[in-house]
Amino acid sequence: MEKTTNTQKPSQEVNSSIDVSVQVDNFDHASLYQNLAALKPTPGAVVTFTGLVRDLSSVGDVSGIFLEHYPGMTENSLIAIGKQAQQRWPIDKIIIVHRVGKIASDEQIVFVGTASKHRKEAFLACEFIMDYLKNDAPFWKKELTDDGSFWVEAKDSDSQAKQRWENKN
Amino acid sequence: MIKIIFFARLRDELNCPELNLEIKDINNKKTITVYELLDHLFKLNPQWQDIFNKRKFFTAVNQEIVQNNHNLSDGDEIAFFPPVTGG
Numbered sequence: 465m466e467k468t469t470n471t472q473k474p475s476q477e478v479n480s481s482i483d484v485s486v487q488v489d490n491f492d493h494a495s496l497y498q499n500l501a502a503l504k505p506t507p508g509a510v511v512t513f514t515g516l517v518r519d520l521s522s523v524g525d526v527s528g529i530f531l532e533h534y535p536g537m538t539e540n541s542l543i544a545i546g547k548q549a550q551q552r553w554p555i556d557k558i559i560i561v562h563r564v565g566k567i568a569s570d571e572q573i574v575f576v577g578t579a580s581k582h583r584k585e586a587f588l589a590c591e592f593i594m595d596y597l598k599n600d601a602p603f604w605k606k607e608l609t610d611d612g613s614f615w616v617e618a619k620d621s622d623s624q625a626k627q628r629w630e631n632k633n
Numbered sequence: 634m635i636k637i638i639f640f641a642r643l644r645d646e647l648n649c650p651e652l653n654l655e656i657k658d659i660n661n662k663k664t665i666t667v668y669e670l671l672d673h674l675f676k677l678n679p680q681w682q683d684i685f686n687k688r689k690f691f692t693a694v695n696q697e698i699v700q701n702n703h704n705l706s707d708g709d710e711i712a713f714f715p716p717v718t719g720g
Contacts, residue, residue, distance in 0.1 A: 515720055531719065532640060532641050533719075534638075534640060534693070534696070534712060534714070536696055537693060537696035537697075537712070540696060562719060562720075573720070574719070574720050594720060597719060597720050598717075598718075598719065598720045599717065600717065601717060601719050601720075602640070602693075602714060602717050602719075603717055603718065603719025603720070604640060604641035604642070604714070604715065604717060604718055604719070605718040605719065606641075615641060615642040615645075615715070615718075616718040617716075617718070618715070618716035618717065618718050
């Protein structure tokens with residue numbers, strides 16, 4: 465482990481380095497990345513994850529999805545997940561963007577970006593945030609097909625992915 | 634008054650996005666548990682019991698997840714919803 469002279473940041477500062485947006489509009493991946501890469505001092509690592517709407521699922525061809533959320537609780541849940549990541553790893557900044565409403569196949573749904581001094585923490589925090597988002601953030605997805613629309617079932621593999629992190633602590 | 638909101642598939646199956654109730658109309662106490670609220674809702678709408686029982690659901694009070702023995706008071710916002718499926 466590398467030595468660091470930084471002291472623990474006060475909690476209100478921790479919160480200020482988590483940007484959360486729940487929005488109907490698509491997002492520009494390049495500018496979100498730039499927002500992280502342009503931090504001063506320059507982070508040694510930026511990791512980004514982007515989720516896309518698949519065009520094929522268990523119900524067949526999907527023309528798109530509809531995402532519902534719980535305004536207020538959803539944003540607070542994403543901030544709480546970001547804070548948990550920051551309690552585990554030294555992360556300089558976290559950006560979480562999640563779209564809601566109708567989203568066509570192949571479009572972007574979710575963005576998680578993490579910036580830190582070294583790559584390991586940025587990788588781990590990004591994956592942790594997605595695993596917790598999948599289980600804890602109040603979003604509900606409906607798949608739109610030619611045969612109608614179907615609410616998506618929660619997957620055991622998603623809850624196992626979260627459980628993995630809880631077993632580590 | 635308490636505000637009750639339903640989300641996603643649960644709302645579609647109940648065919649009810651939200652409703653308002655007075656705790657004093659449910660019993661004579663100032664507070665009731667989520668269990669007691671659900672019992673009251675099932676008395677008002679008997680077909681709701683099967684819908685709640687057939688799948689897992691979560692309860693949030695004032696936008697925080699709670700257990701169903703949580704005590705509700707006047708002014709609370711109670712939300713019921715299925716397991717989440719974002720990302």
